Amino acid sequence: MVVTLAAAVLVAAIGWLLGPGASWWLEHVDGVTGLTGEKLAAAVDAVRGCALAVATGLAALAAVFSVPPATPTPPGTPSSLASAGTTPTATARPPNNSATPKPPSD
Template sequence: MEGVSPWRRVLQLAVLLTVGIVTAGLVWVLGPGAAWVLEHFDGVDDLTGKDLAAALDAVRGRALAIATGLIALVAVYYTARNAATARQGHLTDRYTKAIEQLGSDKLDIRLGGIYALERIARDSARDHSTIMEVLASFIREHSRDDVAPDHEGPVTSPRQPLRTDLQAALTVIGRRVVRQDLPNRRIDLTGAKLTGALLFGADLTGVQSPGPRPAVDLYEVVGVPAEWMSTPEEAGGETAGEPAGE
């Protein structure tokens, strides 16, 4: 998750500096500065006695009113900042828990982590690309694991479907909010084995393909973009089996 941005640090320093200046000015105006303000801003320099005291009190009253307004603005700022900090802290906790779930040896817990990450990506645009990178890394690292398929019942295809958790991660990538992707940064699936994946309706804009066959087995992957379906000869690779679509 991202930390405090530089512009926010500058804003915080500016607010603190403003508060310091206003506080010093208020102390000065409430003291000897009231007479100076009365003379140079109000143009009054011929009062004496009770009239002078009343005029000075009026100057101090205006200063207090201005200070009260500024204090209210500062309070609103810090309230909003604290709310944003609390929200970011909550997102960080959710993210940490989801990452822990992703590393579980239980399928249902891994699935919970994947869908929790999807929800965070939708709730926080600033974390969207990081989460897509995490899911892509999960697919790359585990798509070639020597693990028995977790599907039950007969399989109509001669090849097993993609492992359930990998399919879930791929589905999340395929239905992400594409406009939240960082410009010029592709979701890297290089080296992933996606045999049996279902990509119906997926938006793979900006997704880096696993690479030319045979580096990645793309046989029977459904809904793959045209550039992923080039033959081994077109991709410059070696034949790893029957052509796609047979």
């Protein structure tokens, strides 16, 4: 519950920062004032680019750590059968002839 609330607040803050909050951030956090025209647009774009980079990193971090751990597959069970919940059938295997000793040649 707390993590969901924190994620919602973070998404809202990043959304605000990508929109009208970029100029506020530029003025109050970065301390940049007096820009107009193209210089203001470039500075606001830089703030939005940094915010987008941070948001992308946080999304990747959340994706990596939110994946549930894989359940172990019993030995000898093909992974396709284990994920389907079926039991594998026994199949005949050819004998391993490389381990049997060869008769001496005369």
